[in-house]
Amino acid sequence: xxxxxxxEIRYENTGIHHFIKNxxxxxxxxxxxxxxxxAFFLRKKHVHLLPETGDRxxxxxxxxxxxxxxxxxxxxxxxxxxxxxxxxxxxPEKGNVLLxxxxxxxxxxxxxxxxxxLRKIVQTNIDNxxxxxxxxxxxxxDILNNMDTKGKKISVIYNGCxxxxxxxxxxxxxxxxxxxYAIGPTIPKKNFHVxxxxxxxxxxxxxxxxxxxxxxxxxxxxxxxxxxxxGKVHFTGTxxxxxxxxxxxxxxxxxxxxxxxxxxxxxxxxxxxxxxVFLSRHTSLPEIGKDKAFYFxxxxxxxxxxxxxGDGMSRYLSGEVPADRIIAHAKSFSWDKAAEEYIRIxxxxxL
Numbered sequence: 178x179x180x181x182x183x184x185e186i187r188y189e190n191t192g193i194h195h196f197i198k199n200x201x202x203x204x205x206x207x208x209x210x211x212x213x214x215x216a217f218f219l220r221k222k223h224v225h226l227l228p229e230t231g232d233r234x235x236x237x238x239x240x241x242x243x244x245x246x247x248x249x250x251x252x253x254x255x256x257x258x259x260x261x262x263x264x265x266x267x268x269p270e271k272g273n274v275l276l277x278x279x280x281x282x283x284x285x286x287x288x289x290x291x292x293x294x295l296r297k298i299v300q301t302n303i304d305n306x307x308x309x310x311x312x313x314x315x316x317x318x319d320i321l322n323n324m325d326t327k328g329k330k331i332s333v334i335y336n337g338c339x340x341x342x343x344x345x346x347x348x349x350x351x352x353x354x355x356x357x358y359a360i361g362p363t364i365p366k367k368n369f370h371v372x373x374x375x376x377x378x379x380x381x382x383x384x385x386x387x388x389x390x391x392x393x394x395x396x397x398x399x400x401x402x403x404x405x406x407x408g409k410v411h412f413t414g415t416x417x418x419x420x421x422x423x424x425x426x427x428x429x430x431x432x433x434x435x436x437x438x439x440x441x442x443x444x445x446x447x448x449x450x451x452x453x454v455f456l457s458r459h460t461s462l463p464e465i466g467k468d469k470a471f472y473f474x475x476x477x478x479x480x481x482x483x484x485x486x487g488d489g490m491s492r493y494l495s496g497e498v499p500a501d502r503i504i505a506h507a508k509s510f511s512w513d514k515a516a517e518e519y520i521r522i523x524x525x526x527x528l
Contacts, residue, residue, distance in 0.1 A: 178256040179523045180238055183219040185262050186226045190415050192442060193262055193279075194226075199337060200261070202228040203516035205235050211520055216252075257526050259519070260306070263299050273526045276306035280439030281319050286366045300324055308526060310334050310519070312440040315461035332522060335465075337512030338445035345426060346419035352382035352411055358428035358447070360421065362388040363397065363412070366437040368457065373401035373410055374479040375432070375486050382409040383432075384424060386416045404479075426450050430490065433462070434473055441465050448507035451500030453493040455486060469498065469506040 181204065186197045201217060208215050216236040217227065227235055238252055248269055260268050261277045268274070283295040303309065303324055309331040311317050317333050320326065357375060361367040363385065370393070372383055385397075389412055401407040416424070425431065431447035431454045438460050445465065447454050454470045456462040463472065471489030474481045492498050 178253050179213060179215045179259060180253045180256065181215055181217050181259045182261060182265055183217045183227065184266055186219060187223045195442065196336060197261060198226070198228050199339060199512045200515060201235065202230060203337070203512040204519065205230045205233050207513060207516040207520060209233060213520055213523060255527065257523050263302060268302055268305060270305050274306045275308050275310065275522060275526065276302055277310045278316070278320055279312055280316050280437070281323055282366065282437045284323060285437045286364065308522065310522065312336050313461040313464055315464055316439045334515050334518045335510055336440050336442055337515045338442060338449060338507055338510045339512055340449055341422050344419045345422050347423050348413065348416060348420040350411055350413045352384065354380050354382045355429045356382040356384050357430050357432045358384050358424045359432050360386045360443050361435065363390050363394045365393050366435065368434040368436050370397045370400045371434050371477040371479070371482065372432055373404050373406050374482055376406040376409045377404045377483065381429065382411060384411045384413060386413045386421065386424065389414055425452065428452060430455060434477065435462065436460065438462055445507045445510050448503045451504045453489060455489060467506065469503050
């Protein structure tokens with residue numbers, strides 16, 4: 178028996194929610210054709226958040242408050258417990274345990290006591306794991322360079338990205354002009370404040386979706402004022418999946434100058450619509466976008482960014498980097514492929 182800890186699915190509209198939901202759907206489908214039994218661990222009140230799997234029924238192991246004191250090792254005796262997030266509420270201290278570490282972003286967006294606290298949590302979880310997985314070569318190298326893995330095997334399994342087939346809804350906040358789109362919380366590591374320069378002397382607007390946080394919001398607005406484009410920057414707050422996909426489908430380009438990404442699923446989501454994507458050269462993003470994306474200079478010199486954006490759009494519109502090639506690249510990231518790789522690791526751990 179493999180038990181997949183699905184606890185964190187409860188945080189809707191987050192990256193970990195979508196990671197678990199999509200991977201669970203593929204694990205249920207792929208495991209039907211494999212000699213393996215997988216169950217999903219979560220609270221009863223969150224079962225409705227699991228994905229629809231047609232006639233296939235997901236096996237469940239429901240959370241009990243007792244498990245905080247007596248861990249249910251008997252549930253995966255001679256099997257595997259998969260913790261798919263580096264900050265789990267519960268995690269075995271023994272047995273066959275697979276831990277997925279998505280990133281070490283705490284090294285770059287925290288400091289002092291908070292950074293030390295998070296480092297200790299992640300290190301303890303690594304110590305208790307039998308094997309590790311992560312979501313990019315960049316993240317793997319970051320883990321090896323900053324944590325003590327004690328020689329444990331660490332595998333890279335890329336996230337997938339399914340073509341969206343749900344409803345698409347036009348949001349209430351839509352500029353009456355062509356727009357660039359970015360998504361993520363307004364926090365410094367997302368680096369959104371470098372984007373307003375792209376709106377100068379053209380008809381483009383910028384839409385940013387995600388949790389709105391001060392004081393970084395003021396930094397973005399201040400930059401927009403510096404370039405005289407404050408009326409062209411729109412903050413929507415969090416958006417639903419149907420609304421997000423409307424923005425992705427209808428934007429002129431997707432812009433994502435982030436400084437800290439373990440993978441960057443929104444990049445692939447935008448590519449599914451054949452959109453030109455403009456990324457930072459930092460962390461995992463060049464590994465994910467490869468030559469199907471366009472890149473800003475490492476220092477985010479604003480004048481250079483304007484030229485880089487103009488050159489990238491020219492190459493896209495001329496067909497040098499065509500939409501069909503961008504879509505094909507997005508489709509190479511598959512949740513079914515990821516599920517097959519996880520199942521291969523589960524089986525190897527049970528031998």
